[in-house]
Amino acid sequence: MILLDTDHLTLLKYLESERCQHLREKLVASPDQNIGTTVINVEEQMRGWLAAIARERRTARQIPAYRELAGLFRFFNKFHVVTFDQSASEQFESLRAGKVRIGTMDLKIAAIVLANNALLLTANTSDFSLVPGLRIENWIDD
Numbered sequence: 614m615i616l617l618d619t620d621h622l623t624l625l626k627y628l629e630s631e632r633c634q635h636l637r638e639k640l641v642a643s644p645d646q647n648i649g650t651t652v653i654n655v656e657e658q659m660r661g662w663l664a665a666i667a668r669e670r671r672t673a674r675q676i677p678a679y680r681e682l683a684g685l686f687r688f689f690n691k692f693h694v695v696t697f698d699q700s701a702s703e704q705f706e707s708l709r710a711g712k713v714r715i716g717t718m719d720l721k722i723a724a725i726v727l728a729n730n731a732l733l734l735t736a737n738t739s740d741f742s743l744v745p746g747l748r749i750e751n752w753i754d755d
Contacts, residue, residue: 614647615640616695616726618735619654624753626688632753639752645732649693651725653718658685697721700728708744715740723747 617625627633640648662685665678697705704724713720719737723744726733732748735741741749 614649614695614729614731615643615645616722616729616731616733617648617650617654617692618722618733618737618741619657620736621734621753622650622654622658622688622692636753647693649695650689651722652694652696653721653725655685655689655694657718658689695725695729695731697725698728701725704728711745713744715743720744 621636624630624633624636659682662678662682666675666682669675669678701721701724704727705721708720708724708727713723715723719740722733723741725731727744727747732750733741734752735749736751736753738749738751741747
């Protein structure tokens with residue numbers, strides 16, 4: 614299983630970019646076609662648009678953010694979204710007890726990836742490389 618972090622997901626939204634095309638080619642050529650993301654990545658993206666909606670008091674100015682939020686659902690519908698389950702929770706608590714010092718959301722993503730024996734595609738190799746046993750690769754900067 615291959616799970617995409619937010620940086621790789623975001624790139625896939627820009628279909629006309631060369632970097633997106635490069636990433637898409639690598640994903641299509643991958644022998645592992647079980648490609649998805651984590652519910653934490655979905656949460657991060659949703660929080661951004663929900664915050665943008667909440668900041669605007671005039672409803673007319675909320676329209677673009679609502680449009681983006683709706684687009685987010687269409688976008689994530691193309692992916693298998695892996696949940697934060699009991700196994701991931703146990704991994705999370707183990708990593709936290711082991712004093713892995715990265716952000717909580719990244720630690721949850723790492724826990725899901727570990728619990729599913731997956732590969733994480735991320736450009737945030739500096740943080741995720743601190744997680745013992747986590748397999749990571751960066752397919753957008755290679």
